[in-house]
Amino acid sequence: MSLIPKDDGRNAGDSGGKKWVRLSTDKPALIQLLADSTTVIWKHWLPQALNPSGKRGTSIVCPGGLKGECPICKSNKNLADHTKEGKKHNDYLRAQKRFVVPVIEFELEKVCPSCETVYAASTVTCTNCGTDLPEKGTWKPYSRLLEGARAFFEQLELVLSATTDIDGNQVDVKSIPILLKSKMIEGEGGVIRRTTVPIIQQPLKVDISEVVPLSIEDAYTIYTEREIKHLVAGGGLQGIFDARKDGGEYEIEEKEVPQVDSSDSLSYFQ
Numbered sequence: 001m002s003l004i005p006k007d008d009g010r011n012a013g014d015s016g017g018k019k020w021v022r023l024s025t026d027k028p029a030l031i032q033l034l035a036d037s038t039t040v041i042w043k044h045w046l047p048q049a050l051n052p053s054g055k056r057g058t059s060i061v062c063p064g065g066l067k068g069e070c071p072i073c074k075s076n077k078n079l080a081d082h083t084k085e086g087k088k089h090n091d092y093l094r095a096q097k098r099f100v101v102p103v104i105e106f107e108l109e110k111v112c113p114s115c116e117t118v119y120a121a122s123t124v125t126c127t128n129c130g131t132d133l134p135e136k137g138t139w140k141p142y143s144r145l146l147e148g149a150r151a152f153f154e155q156l157e158l159v160l161s162a163t164t165d166i167d168g169n170q171v172d173v174k175s176i177p178i179l180l181k182s183k184m185i186e187g188e189g190g191v192i193r194r195t196t197v198p199i200i201q202q203p204l205k206v207d208i209s210e211v212v213p214l215s216i217e218d219a220y221t222i223y224t225e226r227e228i229k230h231l232v233a234g235g236g237l238q239g240i241f242d243a244r245k246d247g248g249e250y251e252i253e254e255k256e257v258p259q260v261d262s263s264d265s266l267s268y269f270q
């Protein structure tokens with residue numbers, strides 16, 4: 001009998017603690033689609049909201065149409081209706097269209113042959129028991145979500161539609177590993193932004209039959225009207241998390257909305 005499963009929760013359907021594929025210029029991501037279409041979500045960027053890290057600015061999924069009404073969309077409508085310049089008003093928090101798809105993300109890992117601790121592929125020795133790790137890492141599949149803007153998914157679609165087998169037949173897009181390589185480029189007006197290029201890879205010898213797609217509905221936190229008002233007024237996410245855990249109420253901050261360093265709010269869009 002064993003009370004603890006051998007894989008200790010790190011099975012193929014596990015996200016490994018991460019729900020979203022992180023696109024960064026440090027390291028390309030290797031993914032495979034688990035669906036052949038994306039789901040549209042809308043997000044508001046709230047420059048005033050306080051992150052647990054102490055920085056201001058967070059993006060939230062617009063609850064409009066999902067789980068009730070959105071106080072931001074309601075306020076946007078008022079601003080746009082009542083003034084010509086409403087859409088340029090600081091309080092007008094436009095919603096950005098985002099696309100999401102469940103994917104497998106492959107990570108190169110090494111597992112200690114003695115104690116089964118998992119390490120990044122660059123690790124040489126197990127810090128837990130001192131055993132030498134295998135020379136080469138192995139690909140581990142994780143169930144995650146890939147979120148991006150329309151331009152990114154349009155490019156991905158273009159690359160996938162041009163991928164055929166040796167007879168010229170369209171291949172199942174869910175059977176091809178895709179390397180997502182990101183770099184910073186200078187766009188219009190000298191704005192530096194991240195761009196990600198998808199590169200088709202050869203199939204990996206990894207068993208993915210057990211991977212269960214992550215639920216998009218469950219992955220994103222949907223805030224209530226009261227919680228959104230708290231965030232818009234410069235309140236913190238931590239207060240909401242704590243209140244949700246205790247089943248209690250958080251303090252709605254009455255103080256004036258603080259001035260925001262505009263550099264903070266750029267990070268999401270890069």
Ligand SMILES: [Zn+2]
Pocket residue numbers: 044062063064070071072073074095
């Ligand atoms: Zn909204």
Ligand SMILES: [Zn+2]
Pocket residue numbers: 112113114115116117126127128129130131
């Ligand atoms: Zn070990």
